[in-house]
Amino acid sequence: RYCVFFRWAECRAQLEDYDKAEFDVFDNLDDASRYILKGEEERRRLKRGLSPEEKQNENDILGGSGCKRKVQGTIHDENAGNKRARPTSATSSTAPVDHGGDQEQHEDADGDALSSKLPHLVQPSLSAPASNDPDLTGTRTIEYSGFVLRLLISDILLTPRLYFGPNYDEHPGNMFHRRQSCQRSREYTKAFRELRDDEEARWRRQDELAWEVMNAVRSQQTTPGTGGDAGVKFMRLEEDKGELVEATDLEAITFTKSILSDCPKNLRPTWDERLSHLTEYKKYHGTTNVPNARTGLGRWVAKQREISRKFHKGEKISGAEWQKERERKLKRLGFYFFREGERVGGGDEREAARGDGGTPGSIRTSPIDVPFNHRQTKEIKKWEAFYTQLLAYKKRWGDVDVPYSSRGLGKWVQKQKERYRDIRDGKKSETEIWRGQSARLQELGMDLVPKRSGGGREKKAV
DNA sequence: CCAGATTGCAACCTCCAACC
DNA sequence: GGTTGGAGGTTGCAATCTGG
Numbered sequence: 001r002y003c004v005f006f007r008w009a010e011c012r013a014q015l016e017d018y019d020k021a022e023f024d025v026f027d028n029l030d031d032a033s034r035y036i037l038k039g040e041e042e043r044r045r046l047k048r049g050l051s052p053e054e055k056q057n058e059n060d061i062l063g064g065s066g067c068k069r070k071v072q073g074t075i076h077d078e079n080a081g082n083k084r085a086r087p088t089s090a091t092s093s094t095a096p097v098d099h100g101g102d103q104e105q106h107e108d109a110d111g112d113a114l115s116s117k118l119p120h121l122v123q124p125s126l127s128a129p130a131s132n133d134p135d136l137t138g139t140r141t142i143e144y145s146g147f148v149l150r151l152l153i154s155d156i157l158l159t160p161r162l163y164f165g166p167n168y169d170e171h172p173g174n175m176f177h178r179r180q181s182c183q184r185s186r187e188y189t190k191a192f193r194e195l196r197d198d199e200e201a202r203w204r205r206q207d208e209l210a211w212e213v214m215n216a217v218r219s220q221q222t223t224p225g226t227g228g229d230a231g232v233k234f235m236r237l238e239e240d241k242g243e244l245v246e247a248t249d250l251e252a253i254t255f256t257k258s259i260l261s262d263c264p265k266n267l268r269p270t271w272d273e274r275l276s277h278l279t280e281y282k283k284y285h286g287t288t289n290v291p292n293a294r295t296g297l298g299r300w301v302a303k304q305r306e307i308s309r310k311f312h313k314g315e316k317i318s319g320a321e322w323q324k325e326r327e328r329k330l331k332r333l334g335f336y337f338f339r340e341g342e343r344v345g346g347g348d349e350r351e352a353a354r355g356d357g358g359t360p361g362s363i364r365t366s367p368i369d370v371p372f373n374h375r376q377t378k379e380i381k382k383w384e385a386f387y388t389q390l391l392a393y394k395k396r397w398g399d400v401d402v403p404y405s406s407r408g409l410g411k412w413v414q415k416q417k418e419r420y421r422d423i424r425d426g427k428k429s430e431t432e433i434w435r436g437q438s439a440r441l442q443e444l445g446m447d448l449v450p451k452r453s454g455g456g457r458e459k460k461a462v
Numbered sequence: 463c464c465a466g467a468t469t470g471c472a473a474c475c476t477c478c479a480a481c482c
Numbered sequence: 483g484g485t486t487g488g489a490g491g492t493t494g495c496a497a498t499c500t501g502g
Contacts, residue, residue, distance in 0.1 A: 418472075421472085
């Protein structure tokens with residue numbers, strides 16, 4: 001089992017019981033990821049044996065750079081998986097009940113799972129439902145005894161990008177994507193893309209089953225038949241305090257996904273279940289505007305809009321008789337069916353009441369659709385993050401003349417100037433948002449107007 | 463004063479997600 | 483499958499510095 005720790009004390013606590021602990025120290029997460037990936041490859045090679053060509057490819061793909069090994073030992077052997085790291089004192093009171101050897105089977109069968117490659121600290125001690133369990137694929141009544149799940153997720157998964165549903169950018173697998181900038185060769189890029197695509201597909205497949213299992217687990221009574229405490233809780237380690245707290249749905253789903261294998265097709269959620277997923281999503285994100293996607297909840301949401309459009313246009317759709325009721329349910333949740341600037345086809349009572357473009361065939365301009373634009377929202381958030389950095393810079397240095405750099409704040413400042421020029425020269429369209437942003441930059445003292453070309457060496461201090 | 467080195471910057475490129 | 487816009491990366495120009 002591969003983990004990343006941010007404090008040596010935590011690391012040591014997990015390694016103590018192993019005879020051959022293997023651990024390294026890295027300067028950054030990317031190097032740690034690379035090391036873990038390489039470890040995975042080595043383990044596989046031990047199992048099957050690689051040809052010399054494969055070895056060469058592997059070296060090319062994984063590269064030798066970056067791993068700064070300051071400390072090294074070995075814990076890893078093929079039997080290590082049968083041992084469980086001793087829980088820390090903070091978690092020992094909620095130690096899980098082990099229900100058998102299913103987990104090891106999962107690890108072996110699922111050796112390519114992203115969960116085994118990402119350096120996140122997960123200790124799934126849940127007895128996942130056996131794949132040959134007829135109840136799992138049939139009636140979906142999954143038999144769990146009473147137990148408490150321990151959910152330990154490192155910062156890597158919790159911040160800054162929590163995975164939920166189809167939003168690729170929030171996918172933990174994008175750790176690989178972010179490493180694209182350090183690609184070294186075409187082979188590396190190709191291998192990296194294949195890996196990423198595979199893992200993404202896997203995670204998407206797991207999405208639906210994970211929801212299913214999580215809800216099923218939660219609905220179990222801790223003491224079956226006794227009417228005891230209903231619902232199994234997912235717990236998360238609060239790293240700062242060193243104590244277990246109840247995990248959010250999002251964390252629970254992330255955890256559940258990490259321990260599940262592929263989603264059987266007959267476990268696809270029903271429409272009503274999808275609606276409850278959407279309800280959960282809104283509870284966490286404050287909106288029903290799930291980003292569009294090819295699969296999962298995002299795809300489902302997009303489909304609802306498509307069906308709605310067809311329905312209001314009078315096109316023939318299957319399940320038309322239920323459509324009104326479904327729309328009513330979605331609207332009750334605050335779901336938006338149209339995008340800004342899109343033609344409104346239906347003109348339902350809400351739109352009619354507004355009287356501002358709700359008539360059929362008109363162009364929607366109401367701000368009611370503004371939250372729809374996820375991309376815009378995300379971009380604004382990013383901009384604000386850099387702007388905050390700029391404020392800090394000004395506080396520290398007294399001006400906003402951030403030195404040029406190829407990335408980070410220096411690059412961002414340069415980009416703002418570039419954006420200003422593009423808009424000025426008519427290469428890009430000016431938005432209301434940019435007008436506000438550029439005004440704020442100028443208020444800070446930033447000179448967005450381009451000066452003469454060229455620069456110069458740093459001036460000597462007077 | 464001058465040639466070469468250093469540096470800042472604008473313009474352009476590639477890549478990607480999101481959207482249509 | 484095309485478009486858009488943000489991000490990092492690259493390139494070339496020209497101002498400025500350095501040392502002889």
